[in-house]
Amino acid sequence: MAGGDNAAAQVFTVTHPFHPLRGQSFDLLAVRNNWGGDRVSYVGSEGRLRTLPVEWTDVHEPDLVVILGGDRACFRADLLRQLRTLIDEEADRFRTSGC
CATH class of the missing domain: 1.20.5 (Single alpha-helices involved in coiled-coils or other helix-helix interfaces)
Structure with missing residues (x-):
């Protein structure tokens, strides 16, 4: 999902069953290997750069x-x-x- 050359913004949804952001969607900035695993980067509601493990999102295959x-x-x-x-x-x- 993150590797495409689409001009449209890509969006991901938090799917982890116990995460407080479950069901919320965010604009996907990047998928990178950080902190020992693949993580999605996004801008949180407070305007700060945030990351989540890719397995906690619908980006994870x-x-x-x-x-x-x-x-x-x-x-x-x-x-x-x-x-x-x-x-x-x-x-x-x-x-x-x-x-």
Whole structure:
């Protein structure tokens, strides 16, 4: 959404269920990686530059795995495989340490 060359102003809506600005819309100034994650920049009601995590807005594109899974799975398969690898590595380390 933020990457287009549209002349019209782009607008985003706060979607986080517990944020006090939920449901309010703002003009999108930019989407940038700040504070360790992607954030949307906008001008708040007091006229100051503000940012929010992109995941708290409708700018965030939902994970395709979550969409296709239809909330039927609690965990992603790729992340479960990573966890299994870590567990196996720790088990091997425990066995070889003689404890």
